[in-house]
Amino acid sequence: MTELLTAGIVGTGMYVPAKVLTNADLEKMVDTNDEWIVSRVGIKERRIAAPEETTSSLGANAARAALADAGVSASEVDLIITATITPDMPWPSTACHIQRALGATRAACFDIEAACTGFVYALSLARNYIATGMYRTVLVVAAETLSRITDREDRNTAILFGDAAGAAVLQPVKAPTGILATYMGADGSKGELLELPGGGSRNPTSHATVDSRLHYMKMKGNEVFKFAARAMASSNSKVLTKAEMTIDQVDLLIPHQANMRIIEAAARLSNLSMDKVYLNLMRYGNTSAATTAVALAEARIEGRIKSGSVCLLVAFGGGFTWGSCLLRL
Numbered sequence: 123m124t125e126l127l128t129a130g131i132v133g134t135g136m137y138v139p140a141k142v143l144t145n146a147d148l149e150k151m152v153d154t155n156d157e158w159i160v161s162r163v164g165i166k167e168r169r170i171a172a173p174e175e176t177t178s179s180l181g182a183n184a185a186r187a188a189l190a191d192a193g194v195s196a197s198e199v200d201l202i203i204t205a206t207i208t209p210d211m212p213w214p215s216t217a218c219h220i221q222r223a224l225g226a227t228r229a230a231c232f233d234i235e236a237a238c239t240g241f242v243y244a245l246s247l248a249r250n251y252i253a254t255g256m257y258r259t260v261l262v263v264a265a266e267t268l269s270r271i272t273d274r275e276d277r278n279t280a281i282l283f284g285d286a287a288g289a290a291v292l293q294p295v296k297a298p299t300g301i302l303a304t305y306m307g308a309d310g311s312k313g314e315l316l317e318l319p320g321g322g323s324r325n326p327t328s329h330a331t332v333d334s335r336l337h338y339m340k341m342k343g344n345e346v347f348k349f350a351a352r353a354m355a356s357s358n359s360k361v362l363t364k365a366e367m368t369i370d371q372v373d374l375l376i377p378h379q380a381n382m383r384i385i386e387a388a389a390r391l392s393n394l395s396m397d398k399v400y401l402n403l404m405r406y407g408n409t410s411a412a413t414t415a416v417a418l419a420e421a422r423i424e425g426r427i428k429s430g431s432v433c434l435l436v437a438f439g440g441g442f443t444w445g446s447c448l449l450r451l
């Protein structure tokens with residue numbers, strides 16, 4: 123058997139829409155207030171896509187930034203994997219829409235759906251395509267327009283979600299840089315705690331599904347909350363064991379940005395101090411698969427990640443799904 127190659131991230135990019143939705147704006151829409159949102163969740167504002175923007179247009183903008191950062195042209199991309207729960211349409215895939223926007227004509231394209239864990243899952247897939255030598259340049263895009271499936275009449279979810287996209291270019295790299303280990307988990311028995319019930323084969327779109335608001339996401343927030351911190355801490359422990367490393371060797375934790383209290387609990391359970399945790403939840407809210415991708419790109423822009431830094435990405439979300447990706451940049 124030929125030796126496996128080491129895959130690494132050689133470029134990152136992000137894009138957020140211009141329109142800002144503040145907690146004060148939400149106070150005029152549902153029965154909530156800034157103090158509750160900041161103290162219980164940690165979000166101050168989120169971005170909302172303009173009517174002409176789509177998940178693929180956000181994703182293509184992030185992808186262009188990542189390609190420029192990597193110094194790689196669109197024509198060099200062999201594969202585009204898009205992680206999203208808010209595709210442009212059921213099909214063709216959002217990855218195909220992004221391919222067209224970029225002119226990445228050589229690339230194979232597909233989407234994956236692992237909710238908020240999508241970017242971490244997609245990195246794991248991309249790594250394997252590169253490791254086996256099947257593809258050399260893989261573009262991973264995590265893009266979401268959650269504003270399109272958020273029920274602005276439901277205060278449990280209306281305050282949480284926003285729109286954003288992040289992207290990463292992966293290629294073979296020389297050790298010790300590169301992806302060191304990945305871990306993916308799931309528990310389908312908890313699916314109904316966080317779901318979009320309408321529009322699929324179970325509840326095909328009809329006047330009744332629209333009238334029942336089944337095309338908006340439904341969440342039993344407290345149940346998700348209880349599960350999330352433990353799932354992320356356990357995922358981190360598993361990925362560190364796989365890499366034969368300890369939490370002390372991690373320079374920066376990049377967690378899914380859903381709730382400050384969940385992040386603090388996950389960091390505590392992972393024995394990591396909060397000064398080693400990257401946060402941008404207050405600016406963008408929960409953007410599902412995009413949170414970890416945007417946070418990785420933004421942490422690099424801000425200089426929080428230096429050459430040789432060890433980063434630990436961790437996420438959890440609908441499915442339930444969870445996972446971690448340990449890498450040295």
Ligand code: UT7
Nearest residue numbers: 153154155158163238277278281343344346347380381439
């Ligand atoms: O991306 C992965 C998926 N999602 C998540 O990670 C979200 C996970 N869950 C959470 O972040 C939290 O559960 C929420 C932020 C959604 C809710 O916080 P909580 O501390 O779990 O609150 P709760 O649902 O237990 O509700 C506590 C109280 C309730 O009032 P009563 O019954 O105690 O009088 C709610 O009605 O807070 C009330 N409440 C609100 N009040 C003001 C719920 N939402 C709001 C709101 N504004 N937006």
